[in-house]
């Protein structure tokens with residue numbers, strides 16, 4: 354079973370307007386989509402859709418926290434969150450004709466005691482894999498992630514900001530930086546897939562068995578002990594990019610969980626990410642079967 358930990362969940366609000374954003378004007382939008390979000394939660398949503406066993410945990414609070422747990426229950430996603438005093442955040446995406454605007458709140462304060470409570474939840478769930486994903490809320494630093502990684506016999510996967518990746522001390526099974534995060538974690542410049550692989554190798558040497566790097570229009574690479582594989586991006590019309598990284602990571606984890614090799618896992622991830630960018634918000638779209646193998650060694 355794969356448990357996900359979201360230390361800073363969100364209600365994701367997505368609105369669209371058929372004009373550019375401009376200051377000092379009221380811009381009226383026709384409708385708003387609300388999804389239960391936060392990176393770990395999204396991973397649990399995708400894993401469930403892909404048939405992998407998963408439980409979402411982390412912290413929730415207030416009326417927006419209730420929205421998150423109720424929405425997950427309605428979608429058939431198992432969750433075991435720790436309640437906190439503050440209110441879970443509202444993150445907004447505005448899809449306008451001049452671009453995609455994302456406003457993420459910092460979120461409520463979370464304490465070390467609440468990390469202990471999450472570690473207890475994880476111990477009782479006894480997952481094989483724990484995925485810690487998303488930003489750290491006020492009150493926490495990377496020690497919280499290291500503590501969760503070391504609190505049990507599970508392997509731990511992380512999807513956190515680049516500077517945080519560089520600060521982690523425990524051993525991790527996998528991390529999933531995008532290109533700017535890979536640059537921030539290593540101080541290297543990513544110009545192409547070869548430089549991404551070099552940076553990923555450097556990151557692996559600091560305590561990550563595998564590095565899954567998303568490279569936007571250049572697809573993704575998965576770098577492991579067995580070398581590196583690359584999957585080019587697939588053609589699609591991009592509606593919004595929110596949640597694409599979560600879909601990529603989920604596809605890789607679900608495929609590995611089902612016994613697939615690295616190339617098939619990477620391909621499954623890129624297919625899921627392509628479906629994610631083709632749909633607004635962070636609800637899980639219909640996931641197509643992986644296309645013919647486009648994976649190549651780097």
Ligand SMILES: O=P(O)(O)OC[C@@]1(O)O[C@H](CO)[C@@H](O)[C@@H]1O
Pocket residue numbers: 361363364365389390391392395444457486487488489595596597598599635
């Ligand atoms: O502020 P963070 O924790 O870095 O990211 C949070 C977030 O933008 O990530 C998800 C998409 O990946 C959304 O569901 C959510 O709003």
